[in-house]
Amino acid sequence: WLRRFLTSKEQFHAFLRAKGEPGGQAGGGGKEEEEEVEKKKEEEEEVGNCQSEPPAKRVRSEDLGQDGESQEDAGAEKEPVERKRARGQNKSRPCMKPNHYEQSRLCPSVTQGCAEKCYFGPRCRFLHDVSEYMAAKPADLGRSCVLFETFGKCIYGVTCRFAQAHLGDGYQNIVNADLAKQWEGKSLVRNNLSKDLQHQLRKRKFSFKKADEYLRGLAKPHRDGRKGGKATGCSAEEQEVSNCTTPQEGLGDSPECPVLPEQGEDPKPDALQSPGPTGGEEASSVKTVGPVTDEDVIKLRSCEKKKLEIQGKLYLAPLTTCGNLPFRRICKRFGADVTCGEMAVCTNLLQGQSSEWALLKRHHTEDIFGVQLEGAFPDTMTKCAELLNQTIEVDFVDINVGCPIDLVYKKGGGCALMTRPNKFEQIVRGMNSVLDVPLTVKIRTGVQEKINVAHKIIPKIREWGASMVTLHGRSREQRYTRGADWDYIAECAKIASPMPLFGNGDILSYEDADRAMQMGVSGIMIARQVPAGALIKPWLFTEIKEQRHWDISSGERFDILKDFTNYGLEHWGSDTQGVEKTRKFLLEWLSFLCRYIPVGLLECLPQKINERPPYYLGRDYLETLMASQNVDDWIKISELLLGPVPTSFTFLPKHKANSYR
Secondary structure: OOHHHEOOHHHHHHHHHOOOOHHHHOOOHHHHHHHHHHHHHHHHHOOOOOEOOOHHHOOOHHHHOOOOOOOOOOOOOHHHHHHHHOOOEOOOOOOOOHHHHOOOOEOHHHHOOOHHHOOOHHHOOOEOOHHHHHHHOOOOOOOOOHHHHHHOOOOOHHHOOOHHHOEOHHHOEOOOHHHHHHHOOOOOEEOOOOHHHHHHHHOOOOOOHHHHHHHHHHHHHHHOOOOOOOOHHHHHHHHHHHOOOOOOOOOOOOOOOOOOOOOOOOOOHHHOOOOOOOHHHHHHOOOOOOOOOOOOOOOOOHHHOOOOOOOOOEEEOOOOOOOOHHHHHHHHHOOOOEEEOOOEEHHHHHOOOHHHHHHHOEEOOOOOEEEEEEOOOHHHHHHHHHHHHHHOOOOEEEEEEOOOOHHHHOOOOHHHHHHOHHHHHHHHHHHHHHOOOOEEEEEEOOOOOOOOOHHHHHHHHHHHOOOEEEEEOOOOOOOOOOOOOHHHHHHHHHHHOOOOEEEEOOOOOHHHHHHHHOOOOOEEEEOOOOOOHHHHOOOHHHHHHHOOOOOOOHHHHHHHHHHHHHHHHHHHOOOHHHHHHHHHHHHHHHHHHOOOOOHHHOOOOOOOOOOOOOOEOOOOHHHHHHOOOOHHHHHHHHHHHHOOOOOOOOOOOOEHHHOEO
């Protein structure tokens, strides 16, 4: 650290309160008294999961003894207790619903220009009078609408919070015909959940032919009285596809493998049937003579599957909450080669939940894109894989066997699969049998801190049919604390060969990336959760590719936030609900961005990913504001981009480690 930038907590907040004026640093007597009153007020308001400031944030060593004295006596136990309090998630966070933002909402049928065909009929509780709605609508947030400027039309019409940019006489929505024509027929975001598919899933009318076939094979040992659990039902399938030069049994003299008609297409209504064995399905399993055209029997052999060739590329990891589509667009612009959607729970996808399917959406700029699934049982995971194989466009599917959170682990998913090898094998073999794209697996070193088991599991994963493994160099007990074990990752990379293995953990500079690649891994995955390099500095991908430290200015960083805001308004909408959803995800991201230390303020490079920055004054007011750990300052930044927050607005970060004042 360059010492001239370091400051105390009181001077830091006084500087921000004075909005960067030189007098704000002085800290006169009146200022100190005001600071003490404010501090006491914050302590009184602090309830539930709001965390006090971790000791590592304090500059003076004598302050360390003051923190937590009212909670416990001094001693060796103090530090572990403080660290424990800052782990995990803030459960029971305040949830602001749309009706909290708008008491009087306009009916969607009016916005879409078909008020005479209201979806809710006489029971509709929304407003249909535009003049009445406009009288109660909050003031616009700006004079330019990103949707209108980009696409020539804003589909949110009068409900848009930037409506003055495209409203004419009589509240008519203006359309730029020339610009709108350029985007006509183009699909910017793929993998949407159609109403028809959602209805089929909710009524359980979607056909899982391949998955049912595989699951019936797993059930045979139980019916025969043999010990179950092993994935023995797929041994015949393995022999059938093991030799790619040998024609499949039952194909006759046909030299070519027919292409599956449903590949890449939505299931047709006339082909739908209830899950479970039916007469037609039983008939398809009967051996026949001559060419077979039944799609249940003819499958892609392993050599015919699309290959996942991403060796040496930069892989943006799936990031829960923060790894949304607008954020991935930011990382893609800075040089990320491979992107992956947020972790999706397979049971929620099978139920047709819109919120879960939103995690699968893919922007047209994401050229190599995958989705990550979480589940604990072979039936749901295999069916979900077949569902996605038929309905969305992805380049690979990843199984999350690295999630450490209790909610997932206690149900047998995430890291728990590393302790359930039989179920793990059944899941990998089953998903691989129904997918036409490569299957990858994300794991940790193990469950317990000093007991590594990944080197034993990786050869099995390769044998089960996975195309790639990503190894996070920490155990479940470590979660995201302490350093990643790259020596162990290097050992596992040798064991995994010839299967590619990507390493993950503690990448925050191009030196970190270079050292990781020298370990013999096929590539590196950047950012997984807390801490996460891409969340702290999304321009990390540029630094790695250009082999330099980027002393990015506060103005450039603010422009990145502005781009994220515009992408969010495109994705979630420019009405009040969309604006507040964009604000929510912006604030979650700001809870990570504040950890970044500008390169120009460091005496020794690079910044370490697990180090909390002390209080410092930046080279300008905006740089200091972006370094604040206070939620109120994050909200202030969001107001610079999205206007004032609604009345009674509250925000608490998802992760406890980010929620101290």
